[in-house]
Amino acid sequence: MFFFAFISLVFSFTNFSKCDIPRIRGVSIAKTSLYPPGEHFTCLDGSRTIKFSQLNDDFCDCPDNSDEPGTSACPGGSFHCANLYHRPKTIGSSRVNDGICDCCDGSDEYIQNLGAKCENTCLEKGREEREKTKARQELLKKGGLIKNEMIMRGKALKVERASKLLELEKRKSEADGIKVEKEKIKHEVESLENEALSVYREMEERDKAKQEEINIQEAENTFISYDTNGDGVVDVQEIQSNLALDKDRDGVVTEDEALYFLDDKETIDLEYFKSNAWSRIKSQLMIKDGSFPPPEEDGKETAELENTRDEEEGEQEEEEEETGEGEVEEQQTTRQEEIQYDPQTQQLIDQANQARNELSEAERVIREIENEIKDLSDLESREYGASEEFASLSGECFDYEDREYIYKLCPFERASQQPKNGGSETRLGAWDKWIGSDDNKYSRMMYNGGATCWNGPQRSADVHVECGLENKLTAVSEPNRCEYSFTFQTPAACEHHSEHHSENHDEL
Ligand SMILES: [Ca+2]
Ligand SMILES: [Ca+2]
Ligand SMILES: [Ca+2]
Ligand SMILES: [Ca+2]
Numbered sequence: 001m002f003f004f005a006f007i008s009l010v011f012s013f014t015n016f017s018k019c020d021i022p023r024i025r026g027v028s029i030a031k032t033s034l035y036p037p038g039e040h041f042t043c044l045d046g047s048r049t050i051k052f053s054q055l056n057d058d059f060c061d062c063p064d065n066s067d068e069p070g071t072s073a074c075p076g077g078s079f080h081c082a083n084l085y086h087r088p089k090t091i092g093s094s095r096v097n098d099g100i101c102d103c104c105d106g107s108d109e110y111i112q113n114l115g116a117k118c119e120n121t122c123l124e125k126g127r128e129e130r131e132k133t134k135a136r137q138e139l140l141k142k143g144g145l146i147k148n149e150m151i152m153r154g155k156a157l158k159v160e161r162a163s164k165l166l167e168l169e170k171r172k173s174e175a176d177g178i179k180v181e182k183e184k185i186k187h188e189v190e191s192l193e194n195e196a197l198s199v200y201r202e203m204e205e206r207d208k209a210k211q212e213e214i215n216i217q218e219a220e221n222t223f224i225s226y227d228t229n230g231d232g233v234v235d236v237q238e239i240q241s242n243l244a245l246d247k248d249r250d251g252v253v254t255e256d257e258a259l260y261f262l263d264d265k266e267t268i269d270l271e272y273f274k275s276n277a278w279s280r281i282k283s284q285l286m287i288k289d290g291s292f293p294p295p296e297e298d299g300k301e302t303a304e305l306e307n308t309r310d311e312e313e314g315e316q317e318e319e320e321e322e323t324g325e326g327e328v329e330e331q332q333t334t335r336q337e338e339i340q341y342d343p344q345t346q347q348l349i350d351q352a353n354q355a356r357n358e359l360s361e362a363e364r365v366i367r368e369i370e371n372e373i374k375d376l377s378d379l380e381s382r383e384y385g386a387s388e389e390f391a392s393l394s395g396e397c398f399d400y401e402d403r404e405y406i407y408k409l410c411p412f413e414r415a416s417q418q419p420k421n422g423g424s425e426t427r428l429g430a431w432d433k434w435i436g437s438d439d440n441k442y443s444r445m446m447y448n449g450g451a452t453c454w455n456g457p458q459r460s461a462d463v464h465v466e467c468g469l470e471n472k473l474t475a476v477s478e479p480n481r482c483e484y485s486f487t488f489q490t491p492a493a494c495e496h497h498s499e500h501h502s503e504n505h506d507e508l
Contacts, residue, residue: 025056025070025110026079026096028088034066043067065093072096081107086126143467143494147389150492154388165376172369179362186355193352196345204339219278222285223270233267244288245281382412383434385442389492393471398488400473407476409486415447415461417484427451428461428484435462440495445488453482461486467494 024035034044035055042049043062050061056070065074077093081103095102099116102108104125106118226234226242239245239258246253247260261284262268263276341349384391393411400407401420407428408416415428429447436443443465450459461484468474468489475487 025107026093027069028080028082028090031080041067068093070096072098079108081105083107083122086122086129139469140467140494143469143491146469146491147494150389150392151387154384154391157391157394158384158388161376161380165373165380168369168373168376172366172373175362175366175369179359179366182355182359182362186352186359189348189352189355193345193348196341196348200339200341200345215278215282216274218282219274220270222278222281223273233269234262234273235267236262245284247284379412382431384412385492390442390490393490393492396471398471398473400476400486402476405476407473407484407486409461409463409473409488411445411488415450415463415484415486426459428459436465442493450482456482458482459484463488465490465493467491 023029023032027035035041038052040049041052041055043064044066045062045064047063048061050067054061055067058068058071058073060074060077061067062074065077068074068077069079072093072095074093078090079093079096081089081091083089083103083105086104089103091102091108096108097111097116099109101116101118103118104122105120109116109118223234226238228238228241236255236258239261240253240255243251243253245257245261247257259265261277261281263272263280265272268277379394382394384394390411394413395410397408397410397413400409404420406418406420408418408425412431414430416425417428418425427450429450432446432448434441434444435446445463445465447461447463448458450461452458459482463486466474466487466489469491471490471492472488473486474489475485477485479485
């Protein structure tokens, strides 16, 4: 009787069939050799030697708990269930005979009168798991075949990109050559144009100087004619006696009107008249004799003239700036536009214009090629998996609909969201990088920098990439505010080797 109780405590009978040495309860096969039958047992940490009968005697003798692998006597110990036909499991020793079935073979509940009666469900559970594993293996196998095709396509795309880049670089260097040529032509033609135009510019200068001389003479004559009492200054009364200066044409030159032409001074001398008053008086005189359009209303006149002047000023020589009021210049501008060049000069101008156009066209072509190169380099810099398996997904988009939204994932580009009732699209993020674990980097994609949430951060999408036979967005959620989680299935993620099912081989 005592012997039987001893045996039942120390050994578990379940695994007898396979082993020559009876197995100590709660010890895995791998560790059985650490419990050799004999008179004594030495704790696994070597700290104590006890009688063999003290193994699993429901009293904790070893400081490292190693004498009680099959009971709950040592609080920090652990118990190993063999779980034949399923997966072995190690549980805390406090769960031994605690009335709850923790092991599918029921081995943790071996004292029947404690209440728990554990059926051995390992066979059933093992079968379920094996079926699952088998289905998984089949998925991985089928997916793996598609993945191989994706790898081939990805590698072909890489070659394509490389040859496209070569071609673009060739076109770029040709375009650079053309630009240099066009620059040279422009330089040559412009120097001829410049030479021909210099004759006209000198003529203009002379003409301008002559006009200026006439203008000054006219100013002096006018001053003298206004200075009726000959005291060398023109005053308000003298201005008032000239009806030509009746600005508002009411028949009287008021004191205010006179002061306007005198630049708000009581009297002005010849120098001041020429430099500050003359341009106003001159415009008034021109309006009066009809050589200048009359003002519509005070104030607006100057503004409008200024505008016209600004528009035309751009095409003129810079030296003409700051030569005084706009009105006089306006006349000169009009004169300048009327210049007729001799046929030879006109031909040179036309040639120069053409050369300038051809150069900007050559520059435009270069910019275009450079943009293409940049786009291609951007594509090239992205990581498309360990063997280019994800590359063929670039340029495609996948949708997922829930009750309210249509979500869109364009791999390596962006993630977005659009309300089904027709609102506008919200950017959830642009492609950033792979953020999977160390052993499988290509299991998660990060899309960052999406539209900013009201009073919150920028949106982002974390895309979990799983093995599936089709490229498909299968789930979208928002686990944290503005942080979206996508699940994307693709054969490109079918990894044959990443499954671990080796552990239960030693028990089976
Ligand atoms: Ca003991
Ligand atoms: Ca238990
Ligand atoms: Ca006077
Ligand atoms: Ca008046």
